Amino acid sequence: MVSGYKHGDTPKRAMVRGTISYLESQGLPVNKSAIFRHFELSRSQGYAALSIPASKRNNPEWEETRGRPNKISESDQHKMEQILWDERYEEVNLNWNGLAKEAGLETDCNARTLHRTMGTLGYRRCLGCSRSWVHKKTREKRVEYAERMLEVYPQPHNWRFIRFSGELHFGFGLDGKMRLLPRPGEKYCEGCKDQPPADWGRDIRRVHCWAAIGYGFKSELVFYDDQTNPNHTGVMSMTDYTGKVLDRVVKPWLELSGTNQFILEEDIEAFAHGGASKSNMAQEWKAAHELKCYFNCLDSPDLNPLDTQWPPHKQWTVEPLTDWSDAKLRQAARDAWASLDQERVNMWVDFMPQRLRQVIDSQGRMVPW
Ligand SMILES: [Zn+2]
Incomplete structure (x- = not known):
């Protein structure tokens, strides 16, 4: 010393x-x-x-x-995080510049840099204690979404046709640890950030896949990216989505069961799914094949079985890998996927109308799970 x-x-x-x-x-x-x-x-x-x-x-x-x-210092990030967990700010319509100003940032940063560093301004949910914080704008959007969806799908059986889909990014750490990479607003709150599961060091390898799940339904994992380098984000391209997912996986579903047998819920946040613009490769494919689909609600992990059905902290321990081959990593991801309990997913789906009503009743706050 x-x-x-x-x-x-x-x-x-x-x-x-x-x-x-x-x-x-x-x-x-x-x-x-x-x-x-x-x-x-x-x-x-x-x-x-x-x-x-x-x-x-x-x-x-x-x-x-x-x-x-990183352009933004850890202490500045910390100051901004504190605001994003403070319930008093749930009533304030913060934008990125407003947040930076509230936090008294030492350096000037543009909104893009802030967004990239902080993930999302829309919500926070603690992976440890489930405490959550939802931005005023996000809450309004969630209520609108819940009202709209309840109008179209008011009964549990309506939701049994939905196939909830999106990207899953698995991270492999030391000692056989495995995790699902958190969504942008999933972090640890001040009280939980010192607990052991919060100190995940870094991924040694990553595996990226697409998946869909619903009532009595679980797709195969689609590994669309060969990279397992931990610094690779694995964000899916629209070409991959159209070719490797829609054409190779969803099209056979349509051929097998027809366009009326399921509805695909896609991720509004995934650029590849085409939600950011009206006309693009993915949207054209969906129109040409008469795929019934809609986009999920932004910043709402509570409304997605791909986010809510995992072990606590979205972490678990697997048999330590003896080699880091693609085959071994992919098998570990498949095992994790297989371990999701279908009965539990079914129950979760049947609760969807009730969950949406809870979103409305709580003025758009996160529904605990
Ligand atoms: Zn916490």
């Missing part, structure tokens, strides 16, 4: 950064709180140590030493 220095002074900050940088470079789990404690720094001092000093802001070499460079 270095003594004779004041808290938060430069050598100590450098050691904190160096420690984290080393662990990250080795693919080891990083428990920031424990590291701060070791150097006798408080949480805010620790995060301050991770922020970029003004004198080094334009120094690319300095950036390189902290792993993945």
Whole structure:
């Protein structure tokens, strides 16, 4: 331990950064709180140590030493996160600039950078304790959505025709740990971020797939991406969606059962599904094949069985892999998918009208699961 220095002074900050940088470079789990404690720094001092000093802001070499460079310092991110968990701000119509201003950010960032760093402004849901926060605008949209869907599908049996679909991204960590990558608003709240499951270090490998599930129905996993590199995001392209999913998987369903036997729920957030514009390759395919489909509600994991049916924390332990071959990784993902209990999914589907009414009754708040 270095003594004779004041808290938060430069050598100590450098050691904190160096420690984290080393662990990250080795693919080891990083428990920031424990590291701060070791150097006798408080949480805010620790995060301050991770922020970029003004004198080094334009120094690319300095950036390189902290792993993945990020324009927004950890302490600034932390300040913004605190606001996004604060129920008082549920009534405020925050936009990205407003959030940055409220948080008193040290650096100027544009909305795009803020969005990329923070994930979403729409909601927060704690993967540990299920506490949630939903933005005013998001709540209004969710209520509108729930009202509209209840009008079209008022009864449980209406929902038995829906096939809920989307991308699943599996991450593999050390010691046979496996997780599903959280959605943009799924994080850990202040009270839970020090609990063991929250300190997932980093993925050693990732596997990306598309899946659909519904009442008495579970698709095969469609592995549309060969990359397993942990830095690869695996976001599906529209070409892949049209070719590998719609043409190769959904078309046979249509041929087998006809256009009236199921309705595909697609992910509004997935660019590949074509929801961002009226005319594109995916939309044209769906129109040409008379596929019955609609888009899910933005920022609403509570309304999606692909998000709600997993083990707590969206993490579980699998038999440690002896090799990291594509085949082994894909099999582990298939096993996880197979472990989803169909009976439970069926029950979940039958509760859909009740769930939507709960969204309306709670002014758009997240329905616990
Ligand atoms: Zn929590």
